[in-house]
Amino acid sequence: MPAIFSRPFRSHGVKASYADFILSILRANPSLRDTKSYLASFGHHQPERTKPSDLLDISTILPPTGQQEKESPKLTTEPLKTSPVISSILNPIYRRTALVKLQGPFTDKQLDSIARGMVFLEKLGLVSVMVIEHDKLARGDEGERATIIEETMRVVSVLEAHGAKARPVLGTVVRLGPMPRDREDPAAHDVPPPEAHVFPTDLVPIRSSLRAGEIPVLPPFALDSFCRSVRIDANDVIAALPPDPHADYSEDINLVPLRLMIINREGGVPSYARSGYPHLLINLSSEYDFIRDTFEPSWLKERPSALSNLRLARTCLSYMPPASSAIMVSHRSSSSLIANLITNKPAVSSSLPHALLQGNRKLAPETPTLIRRGQSIQVVRSLAHVNRAKLTHLLETSFGRTLDVAPFYERLEKYLDFVIVAGDYVGAAIVTNEPGPDQCSPPISYLDKFAVLPSHQGDGTVDFLWVALHDETYGLGHPFSVNPNGGKEGKGEGRDLVWRSRADNKVNRWYFDRSSGHMRMGSWVLFWCDAEKRLKQEESQRADSGLSYVESWEAGRLEQWADVVTTIPSAWK
Template identity: 60%
Template sequence: MFSPARSCLPASTSVAKHCVRNVLASSYATVRSTRPSSLPEPDEPDISSNDFILSILRANPSLRDTKSYLQSFGPRVRPVQQSTLHAPDLSLPPFPTSQGAVNSTQDPAPVHGVAKYILNPIHRRTALVKLQGPFTDRQLESVAKGMVYLEKLGLTSVIVVELDDWVRGEPNEKANAVDETMRVVSALEQQGARARPILQSVVRLGPKPGDHDPEQHNDDTIPAPEAHTLPQDLNPIRSALRAGEVPVLPPLSLDSFCRSVRVHSNDVLGALARGMVEAAEASNSEASLSGHDNPDDVDLTPLRLMIINKEGGVPSYARNGFPHLLVNLTAECNHINDTFHPSWRSTNPTALENLALARTCLSYMPPSSSAIMVSHRSPKSLIGHLITNKPELSSSLPHALLQGNGKVTAHTPTILRRGLPVRVVNHAADLDHDKLSKLLEGSFRRTLDADAYFRRLDECLDFAIIAGDYAGTAIVTNELPRAESSRISAPEPIAYLDKFAVRPENQGDGTVDFLWVALHDESYGLGLSYAANPNGGKEGRGEGRDLVWRSRADNPVNKWYFERSTGHLRIGKWVMFWCDAEKRLKIEEGRRGYAGLSKVEEWEQGRLSIWAKSIEDIPSSWSA
């Protein structure tokens, strides 16, 4: 099952064909230069021209995805500011929110209008690409075709080659690196691209002058690149991009004696990420001061980092070795290293070093940037990632659903975001009232009755999960069942999801999924081996509890809740959702063996009625 932004795919082949016919005319000029190729080998996927267009349609971008894409590639009004962005002929209304939910998903944008702008990008952007072979000719052809299609969508790759079987210090190591570079250039040109090999060194070994200044890098836990680049070093890359050519670089660097030596591609990519961002910032400053802008210039700021290899993404202990779907580098990097199984060092030997590479590069790139670790078997994933900036499947979907639908395979890509720190607060006194009020009012677009709300939290808060500096929150309270609803003298409190909110500017950057996964680990998923939340709180120890919440029946985000809940019940103007404690379900299934669960277990008798009557008594948090 796809995430909300992707869940409204064309229902029939006829619809898809209709959409293709409407975009073929505008896309003909885009795809006509692609040379036809022979049928691919069974284990090597290929992308035909029709697949290219269908990949765009299957990405099915939401309104927010469309707006984000247009901010990067669409028409702009000077000065370049998000608030002044206009998208002609596309209706992008404000994203509505309503009581009881964060606005975490939107309906898909109109297919015809989206395709019109996606297939005719106005502004070109850059991506850093680590091409990590060795690849066969057929594999390299498939990867090169993916790079060509990304360029047609407005994203020009700056490629650094790397081979896993290279040995440092081997004879002719520089010549071998140059040979592989020319092989990649040839593969790109065979697919209709214009490529330029940049064989001179564009990075220099050692720290950049001024790196001793702590303000040069905000996070001491992220290692600085072991190489650097100066503005004039980037002139060959800038020249190639201006000429409409794809720069392809061998992993070479100048040492302190100005000799060109082969280094690891990660050193080159880290230096380029920093240097290209700084060069773009300097160029934008000069353009602002002069008041002149070159519309044919390419923004050097990397929009994406793509690591294309034979391994795929980062293995996850929670998915039995299948890849992580979405990684919050700020909050999860150490946990991923700690839980990396020794056996994966043979199947995914470079996963952790690529994880470190993504963390280094994204620390310099804009917050909206992301990285993807993808197998050469999944080239079409690059198209969907470019358009939506999301994983193929939402990481916050139920674990059993992700494990059992066959969609997650060893070659499923891993999306990596810089992310935000996530922490668990167990005492209401530790909450910042002003920041939390601002977050809730900004997300729900209503005025909070702050005094009454925080008095209630003082009495019944179970825990609150806070993302970043109050960029998002999930607040869970303990609600006592109504006396007439319970037949026992000391009823267990109901774990009630009181608020789930994300600031509008952080909706679409992965914060929603990061929050829900942490919520799962602290409530209904607690006690399972894969729910060891590394961000504080109970850290996986304890018994899971059923989680209950309500949302207005007309809330557009309910569709997102339907996909993540165990069940729902309509009660007047509300829809009540719940998630069953997963550990209890596993224990019950184990006790019954092959008999399975019955339709209504003994412990389920009457609980919906108790929940429904009890949550109706919860007062509104908002001012009239």
């Protein structure tokens, strides 16, 4: 990722911690897909007018071949080397913008850590538009305005002390009240419109600051109907910034926000499934109402702004590009912002087995919560309610093969248990009830297909889909399986989930992490996930002795599964 190190810190008087910076990148451990996605957004972009073919055609200055050999025997056809300066002009780092809510007040040490993270992000191509909040300053306090401005200038000073350029934008940028067009028909929006708005001319100071390479820092001020500058909630200021239909582009910076970052003292949104520890990943399209309704009143003491920040994320992401995400993070975890920028993933995958999540050292009260617009999730139990054309397109596009349509759907007519559909068939998990090896054996819960469109592999859909699959099969019976996906909502007994994958499938590494075990069968690998409720009951009965290597109820099941799975016909032509 050479673009990352192409610019030094601006302040020569600051001993910038390159070691911390590099370690933060390495800890992110980005996959090849993560790296490609990052470079697509922040990598080198070559302006159209400077295509190499338009700059210089060597054939126009070299003599004919024969004459070249006589007159210039030492001339070679090696590519011309371009100076680093010219390369940086022809291939600029394409910068994106982030909206940042700085929910203080913070101590000098805390603010120092946050500022360092902001400077690191800028080096990676993400320029912040920061809005200050002061939770401990009540509305209407004496000296309120002076205190807010002083806090704004303090943030600017700390950023500059770390080598960044920062500009305080003390004039009012936003106006109170919804946008005039939103007042006329508020019901036309799936998400309530912001309580403040901006006009294109209001954004001139922010655009000017960004183009000058400066981080704009805004106090939470707005113009009321009498053109007075008043303090409002920082959430209203931030929510008013994304919906800018006149947002323009320059050659090296995209002014449409790509990230929303909420940096506070609380951390992420607490989850009922993690005993109040934060959610790892939130799918707003299917989980927002459920999270709000199951929020424990006792959590308000430690995380009083969790729901209001979640509402802010929902508002902003409804206007931001589909690939955008929001992160709620404690000042203690500011380095995780780098990992989030590069991978656009949570600190730990939410689709990992709960036993691994519960013992993971990365999970703490201040673990960040990643929030995405996400996809709706629905569980369909009848093939009559499945859109076969869309499902076929999904499977063929995802696997890159041609489906043998007639026999595939004939098989599903006999054995289908359910289909989990993400969004408008951007992803699906098909589970069947396969007959056991004999009449006395219970049916086998078999994952027939798990598919996500390539365009959605990396936007959280895979994890959202697998979590729903967990809730409907091997996770049933646990309180953390009570999710609003239209399925059983945690009621019932969990069942072992079995599936097979070709031995050379690149996805197997992902399956290894999520399965209870696997067994090689020639050119295939058999995977399974044990019913979690049964495992927990078995462990509790044995107290400290733990489970043996092979329990009595496990004896022979692998052979039975293998016998059944190997007879399932291929779905492809």
